[in-house]
Amino acid sequence: MNIRSNPDTTRPAVTTGGLPSSRKIYAVPATAPDLRVPLREIMLSEGAGEPNLPVYDTSGPYTDPGVTIDVNKGLSRARTEWVKQRGGVEQYEGRDIKPEDNGNVGAAHAAKSFTAHHQPLRGVGDAPITQYEFARKGIITKEMIYVAERENLGRKQQLERAEAALADGESFGAAVPAFITPEFVRDEIARGRAIIPANINHGELEPMIIGRNFLTKINANIGNSAVTSSVEEEVDKMVWAIRWGADTVMDLSTGRNIHTTREWILRNSPVPIGTVPIYQALEKCDGDPVKLTWELYKDTLIEQAEQGVDYFTIHAGVRLQYIHLTADRVTGIVSRGGSIMAKWCLAHHQESFLYTHFDEICDLMRKYDVSFSLGDGLRPGSIADANDRAQFAELETLGELTKIAWAKGCQVMIEGPGHVPLHKIKINMDKQLKECGEAPFYTLGPLTTDIAPGYDHITSGIGAAMIGWFGCAMLCYVTPKEHLGLPDRNDVKTGVITYKIAAHAADLGKGHPAAQLRDDALSRARFDFRWQDQFNLGLDPDTAKAFHDETLPKEAHKVAHFCSMCGPKFCSMKITQDVRDYAAGLGDNEKAALNLAGAGSFGSVGMTMSGVIEDGMAQMSEKFRDMGEKLYLDAEKVKESNKALS
């Protein structure tokens, strides 16, 4: 099922076929029977004694055996009809592609153009265009119905279980409901607390939602650079990233063929694509920030909006007056976008044109429903620079810009750092929520130490799990190559899996009602020695199986009731089964008797063994009935403990 062959060498090769023992299923929302919302069903082995597990599926049609993939043609554009049906848009000729759009690449190095061309759509007049505008008017769009269905992970009847799990979480003021309805989605978008990045020209999109009352999402960065990589590699990386769980993908290309690369990616992407338009604008003026102009930048925004980019990183918070605040930093300005704008501001001794033209940017992005990802151009690039005045001054400005963008009808999220030690992570989340009116936070890591180049997926995965728990809505992955080189295919996978772990750990911590279902299913498989189920329920079945096979390669061992740690002679899990059998045979009186059987002759050193023994038989019997037979879900104690963090 895992195919990556390509007889036609002129087009990118991508990986298709489902994950092991998984099949693509589609949920049909009751209120919109024409929608087909994808899920991946993990099929358990015969005799598992429990139902298959549906999980969130970002992988798009690539894992649907019923869809013929042709990267040259791109994915089907079903969503274009939704946009047209609700009106308020016009189809128009669109901007011509210019040689500078691809860095004036010569014929020898030009990538093959994408074959199909779609005339772009744009909003006309005052009719609502963006998801924010629809939400504010009380209108539920198909995108909203779609994401509501998607967020429920196939759950319909499990509300009781869900509520128990919720009660056990600690969400720091988030309001994750037991079940997501389209109306809840609409309300969250109207409040600005969530966004559905969905350019009206991205017809291939399978909509998803970003907000702290939904599943925590992750982004994977790809993109060629001036130094290395090709169009083929980037399309392949996109498909590879979503196969393993990337919810959105940012194309950060900076070299030649930048327009063409993006076209190939967009036409083949079922997930939202984000970009940093200033990167391309810079390519159009020979890489010299000083030559940047508002006109050139605006033209780039239109170019990308017409292609269908779903969100733009705009570093409009890097203001002239903040720049010298970075002068004494250990690592100055590490954001590329931030440093480009800093250079421009200093060279012209003028306020950033992104800031002075922000209202025009809003008007333009609204017409296509391109979401803002307000960039943190002054984010800290080292532990020493975390939470400094430059960073927080910019964040305050991003808060102001958020309100302007909302007033203009746009969807907004806010980018965050960077490098932050453990004890300074929560203040980032707190301040972001306060300054930016609860607009979704989208952070890079943060990296919790600077001392492990080569392992920054891990230094940052720690920070990402924590900030996700605290309320961050989307986590931008960091790969092992961070600070050292460009991620290859393996790095992309490692980054994605690491961030799926962080996002899922955050969801468990917040008490997301569906999160623990997968942990429980996997743990039951582990306890039952259903090895294949354990592999298949994991985030990366291939690696889990390969690791197991290194020690115990034989097929027979996949059904063995032991593992390589203890061997066949002795096994802790097997003994536990004996315990279980034993306990099942005990009556209440026997349990009570058992409580005292072991008191023995202790205490010879003259110290009392307080606790259970002294409680006596009667109380203990009651205690066991109360506590022993069920989980210890004492939410109050948990909250009390976390409160003490001061």
Add this chain to the structure above:
Amino acid sequence: MNIRSNPDTTRPAVTTGGLPSSRKIYAVPATAPDLRVPLREIMLSEGAGEPNLPVYDTSGPYTDPGVTIDVNKGLSRARTEWVKQRGGVEQYEGRDIKPEDNGNVGAAHAAKSFTAHHQPLRGVGDAPITQYEFARKGIITKEMIYVAERENLGRKQQLERAEAALADGESFGAAVPAFITPEFVRDEIARGRAIIPANINHGELEPMIIGRNFLTKINANIGNSAVTSSVEEEVDKMVWAIRWGADTVMDLSTGRNIHTTREWILRNSPVPIGTVPIYQALEKCDGDPVKLTWELYKDTLIEQAEQGVDYFTIHAGVRLQYIHLTADRVTGIVSRGGSIMAKWCLAHHQESFLYTHFDEICDLMRKYDVSFSLGDGLRPGSIADANDRAQFAELETLGELTKIAWAKGCQVMIEGPGHVPLHKIKINMDKQLKECGEAPFYTLGPLTTDIAPGYDHITSGIGAAMIGWFGCAMLCYVTPKEHLGLPDRNDVKTGVITYKIAAHAADLGKGHPAAQLRDDALSRARFDFRWQDQFNLGLDPDTAKAFHDETLPKEAHKVAHFCSMCGPKFCSMKITQDVRDYAAGLGDNEKAALNLAGAGSFGSVGMTMSGVIEDGMAQMSEKFRDMGEKLYLDAEKVKESNKALS
């Protein structure tokens, strides 16, 4: 310098030679000039403009080019003299090695015996033997002086910097001082808040300390099993683990040759070695827990104490009356030791012999100063089972046992879970401190989700960083092979590096006075494009360099002022240097003027841009002087933010 060749195939091959651009240095404590306390000095490139950086060094003589390593002979046993000098011990014949000690292995499969034999020492009479007893009597041992020097990382004169860093941390009630003195070490040990695991028969030991007011430590597990691996591999893994930073190593061997393997490891180990004696005891009765007896177990303790094992995991908290509390768990009892004892208790319907004979165990361990690592035999093996009654009932018993062990003169630490979601981690630390009188906590992970077999170093590294921050003194690593197979050499390294990251992130969060020095040095190297310094200051220079070379392999690129992300034409860090040059040229008046230069024509959408603009020129100028030129170290704000975690 990285040598792993072995002309003599009968002895284990181990890796010797220093890490890249590092040299072994020795600090000499003022109060004990005969001691030589190892440090690793990372030598920076010419023109770095700052001093070389001394870092903690766990690697032992293997990285000292002045020491000839002969694994057949073992390391020198300098510490034996310290023990003899202070008296109270006798040398004696010792227990004979029996065939059952090596699982009755036949000649065909027997590992080669270690050549040298050292008669064991043991305490006699009431004279103090253990570090705890010396500390309680107000006596500072050489071990205490040694670890005090070691914890200061070569710092002598940096107290001012150290205190600033301390003020910025959040240590949750720990009391990390700016500088460690031998008296502070003694006091912490006397309070039971720290231990120096140091069996008097482990003469090869370079002492180290475990406690929450010291650097966070990590343990690496090795050991052969009934299914796979050999003596050679295990000795190699030990040397490999300490090369990358393991502070202690546990030998969890369960197969044949168990005595011989341990002898080879101990005689070649400069770090404390821990074991779980019940594993070997089980081998002595054909792997049948029901056949275990107190006599057989006691004999095993003596066998291992005489060899020099520094700490024993003893699962004495698994009491008969707690066992059925696990019956409804998703994953029952997952601790091997816990399930062995559970099986025994059920089969005999008796209280655990570890519990009923606990006072005898204390008397025995005291004679050799073997530290207790009170095992968590009922730890949760899944997210679903975290913080349940079985787990906490056992922890309460461990608290009782801690006080008994202290009364008997023994050093004690406490083992912790396991699998715990983010929001339930802190309650583990809180409860451990409360129940166990601040005895050091030593946790496995915890894993923060069950859904990523193959990546459990990461699922657990997240939890480890957090619990370390909250006060856990030692973090037991988890490798990528957890739940799937036995770790090989690569897995050991990955596990160690991941846990060094977690421990260091925890130290930064706690505000350890020396922790950030390394982050800052590495970040300065990164900003200055001193590539080799960046690699060498990292936890794994080899991998960092290899990753860099994948994209930019040429030697010239190691001094290039750009990286593969932006390429030579544009580089954010280069622009930052321009900013810095620019800011350096600004006078205060110019800075003030700059604050308003960018106000421009904004506000056209009718919203005010509050904040900096409205503050006016005068205040801003003052603000910048106050805040702009230094780091934003507002400890109060940080504490306030973390307080809100409720």
